[in-house]
Amino acid sequence: MKRARVCDEPDREQPLVHVDCISHVYADGSIGVHEACLKLFDGEILAVCGPNGSGKSTLLQHLNGILRPAEGRIIIMGKTVTKNSANELRKIVGLVFQDADSQLFAPTVLDDVMFGPLNQGLKPEEAKERALQALNTVGFTELSKAPHHLSGGEKRLVAIAGVIAMKPKILVVDEPTSDLDPVNAENIERLLVDLRDKLGLSVVISTHDMDLAARIADRLYVLRKGSVIAEGSPQEIFYNDALLGEARLKPPEPVVFYRSLVKKGILESGLQPIRRSEVISLLAKRREAISTTERVE
């Protein structure tokens, strides 16, 4: 695990996105992000974690050029983002907002999903084709429905479709499962993994839901008061109590469960499972080992 200043670390490969120590100050003087550094590599799911008000949304909006840093720079696929290249950037990085209602404004679902491709200069027939493909990918078929009549989960699906219709290389989703019931949250979660696995997208999510991050993220950044305080693998982050305490975050449920099993002497320490399935697998192995020993005895 690295503590801040991750920009100085040598890269294992060329990052798709390199947020190089950016700072953002709002008009009222409050600091949105302070010297934040972030790298996203091809094909990974990256989770930006932090409590409410830690600067996650502000940081994510820089990735799409909606916000421009007061200091620092953003390099996307080797090119530094400038004011003039923001439109090009939007073809590469798609941003789904936390509040889907802010994104959906057209009178029908199809019109709304076509909006992005049309802005890219596609002909209406091509834009429609793209929109239908995107809606098919997210599994939504009610094309003529008014977006504001959809349920929260449906709105989120349509909002994601509106962005993937633009065929971005990188998908940035702000709080993908906030305000959703468990079934809808699971659908969105599965969709994000599918988009990475089947369409080859690199995904960045922001979340304060550590269980979600544990289930889908390959790597995590932890934010506190606008600064990146740590970066690392789920194991490195979720088994560091001091760090989680500092960031006002709670470890995911499987980690808590594993620790309780270690405390009871059922499992040995140091294994560091992250997902529920890993804990169950460890338990099964342990049971198998016990039964083998009993048989030998």
Place this chain on the structure above:
Amino acid sequence: MCENISDLGGHVPDFETISMYSEKGQSPLHRSSPWTKIAFLLLLVLVVVTVQNLLVLLIVYALVLLAYWVGGLPKRKLLKWYLLPVFFVLIIAVVFIFNEPGRILVSIDFYGLSLGLTDAGLLLLVKLLVKSLIMVTFSFTLVMTTKYAQLVYLVKKLLPSPINTMFLLSYRFSFIISENMSNMLKAVRSRGGALVKGVLGKSRLYGAIFATSLIHSVEKAERVGKAMEARGFSGELPVYQTPPLPSLAGVLLITLSIVLFLVSYLGGFIV
């Protein structure tokens, strides 16, 4: 088609209903060219500006109502929506209708000031009302039988940039503002807002709701704007549906109407 009840009251045009009819309607008017409808709108503007004959105005109003009926649009809602234009016409007409030359029907003396309502004044009021209802009814017919995508095309053709984009965004944002006010009214009513008594108390309450809604709407419009920008919007709304050109029947109908209007106007039959 189900009809949504506006939380703002039945007299406020319900944007959800308007949107639902414009996007999902299947009437002959929905299928007709928006160019024909725009041409009729312009002709009606000329009619209400020039025609002073009440009988002619009533015939035109009946034809406009017929168009509304052919469009399969909600009739009861229209009656409720009339409340606002009628209210505004009455407020404005008060200035004009008194002391018009003619036979006095009612006279009021108020501290030496004499106000007389004459038959000519009453006729003026009725004409103003009919004229306003003609325009209101046809405007609703136009908006509720034309898809937003086609409206985008028309506005972009008829108005210069950036006025066209401002107009179209204002049109869509009015839906957001209306939804915002509805939500706020629901929240206020759920906390006993409907129990507030007295004109002053109600005025204060609704004033506060309006002001807060306005602030919320501005904030929400900013977020919508940001989200549009994130999807490549750079100030020009994309046109993605070319409306059908006027049919032969449509061209003949509008030509015949224009000729009829010109002949009647120049012949002095309708003035």
